[in-house]
Amino acid sequence: MSLLSVTEQEYLRTSLESKNNNNLQPIRPDGRKIDQFRPMGISLDFLPTSNGSTRLVSSDGTEIIVSSKVECVDATGLDLGDFLVIDLDIQGYRDDSIYVNQMKSILYKSLNSKLMESGCLKINAKYSFKLCLDVLVLSKFSYPLSLISMAIYTTLQSTNVPMLLESESEKNANISGRSGANQPKDIELNIDELPQFNDYDMKPLNFQSPLIFLIALIGDNCIVDPSELESSVADNCLLVSFYDKKVTAPIKSISLNDSYIKGFTPQHLQKSIKLVEKIAPDVVAALN
DSSP: OOOSOHHHHHHHHHHHHOOOTTTOOOOOTTOOOTTOOOOEEEEESOOTTSSEEEEEEETTSOEEEEEEEEEEEEOTTOOGGGSEEEEEEETTSOTTSHHHHHHHHHHHHHHHHHHHHHTTTBOSSSEEEEEEEEEEEEEOSSOOHHHHHHHHHHHHHSOEEEEEOOOHHHHHHHHHHHTTOSOOOOTTTTTTSOOOEEEEEEEEOOOOOOEEEEEEEETTEEEESOOHHHHTTOSEEEEEEEETTEEEEEEEEEOSOSSOOOOOOHHHHHHHHHHHHHHHHHHHHHHO
16 A cells, blocks of 8 residues: 555656656656666575575565475476476465465466476486475565566576486496497486485586566556555556566566556557566676
8 A cells, every 4th residue: 555645646656657858767756767676685595405595685675585495306297387386475465365376376487387498407207306496575565576586586596406426327338338339328228217416516407587577657658676656656567577588478467556557558568578678688697
């Protein structure tokens, strides 16, 4: 709920709808440009019992913690959706609330297909890693989905998985190959063997997850990373995903308030995509 009066909301909305004469940008309360994020700090690998972790704190007081755990599972008979688990806990909301479930669904759909396409979880023909992400939003002062996606991105960038030990069948195949025997190495010799991992050596998961950008629509203007005040007067909001150097699905609209609810035009969609294409490479570079 907005803390502004009706008059203050209208004044703020008029400011965000307007454009000044210098750079044709709306006047935001905190002086940011339409493509500028709020400052934030990120700490990595601060949870020793996880495979990767991130603590993200935004300048508005939003604080998010993400941790990742991987486990080896028998992939026989599992569906593509069984290799990723996302547990989202937002302070002040029930786990079964529409607000939490909607956000979890968007994160899952955005991440799961890209994760399976990359093949980074596959161990061999029979076994794979299962990735579990725990997301804890300790405090929030605006819709946190974009910041959550950034925290997940840096978590997976820092996630390490155990390295495989060479099995006896692989050793025998290597010996046969070195001895000159006319017998190619069968890469599936160990498909029925439980993978054995090194106790100390780890390797990066090597996966860059999609990023989700929030674009608030106010009048004809498209504004990235809306604050709580800006969200309270926004007509609508577009969630635009960015992956592998391009805008990708899902692209979804959500409402940020109960007072100003309107649709969006093809021009809004085009502006939002161009805005994400402009800012996303710099965001990826900063997170890396």
